Amino acid sequence: MQMIGRAGRIVRLGLCSRSTLLAAAVASGASPAWSQVSQTISGPPVQVTPFVSEPGVPLVTINPGTVGPVQDGDGTGTGDSGGGTSSASGSDALNTLLAQSWGATAINEAEALGVNPSALAATCVVESGCQNVGASSGSSATGAFQMQPGGFQDGLNTALAANPSLASQIVQGSAGMIDPATEAIAASGYLMGANTALQAVGVSNPTVVQARAYYNFGPTAGTALATADPSETVAATMPNVSSTTLARNGVTPGETVGQWEAAQASKIGNAATASILS
């Protein structure tokens, strides 16, 4: 087992994060097509409500009057001030997830478990750019959420214990790890575990960025970051973890907790401060 928590490979994450940011920058800088007429809309677009639900296809209900199906952050982020620059808003992660064919299903599954869809979206954005990628050499982590077999099974167990009805949506066996919708259930369950662990150490309202530490380093080591001074080094905060493991997770010698959290937050956007649970 590669000691990278139960989840991702940071090397891959860095690349994905960069590409995501690049895509966002390109998108924000592009001019509207000539044939389009710009409109200002208030709230989400009108949702098409089917008369008959297609079997096996979950229904995502968007509440009219809200900005989006979930709330990101506390609304105090560094939104676009109108200067024409890219806005790395908290909805970036959710938009990236929603752009995937399985994104709406994943959001529905997260909501069925009481997990904030932004927390789930942030996980796949950081882990893979929400691309259903395979495992790289030397690692058993795979899929959009880059889960290892043990973490995948733990997450599934947690999720199904909380909501047994999700069992019907799971692709059984190892094939489930490369089925993004199934892995989303496992990742949601893993985030529930993160919330439980962080609350168990005394953090009353765990955030997405705090869940990142749990996702990478597990409960005992990961929760230590949530209870450390930002100026403390990551190495000092997790005294049981070796320098080899820290390096595998992309932690550089002397890197502080504040720097690590800021790096995570820059990949996530302002959903970093959102709660793990809805």
Add this chain to the structure above:
Amino acid sequence: MLKIELATVAVCLMALVGPAEAQASGRRLPGYECMMLNITEQQAMDPNFHVEVKAQPLAASSTIGWQPGVVIVKEPAVPNRGYLQVLRANGQKGWIKASLVKPYRAEADPTARCAPEILPNGLIGSGPG
């Protein structure tokens, strides 16, 4: 003149250590010391492994939470019925089996220091001292 020079040095130091270091630090918490869990790296990263914090120094006592890797122990660290009194992140007092705690020494950085703090966000935690 001395004041100006000290201020200049402080500004230079801030620039050297970077923005994260410039964040507000916590306040030292007297009467407590840093120790660490006496567990393996594998255990520290295992989702199914937890060190329980008890309400009282008794095996039969209720569990009030789990313990992160750094343990804030009440000084002097003398066991009471085999348990050490600890302070949780939310300020609640609890007890951990003394055999599960050992002196602080970070694997990845043996020179690292640790001091109990009241963190900028109000939680109890650890800092560089």
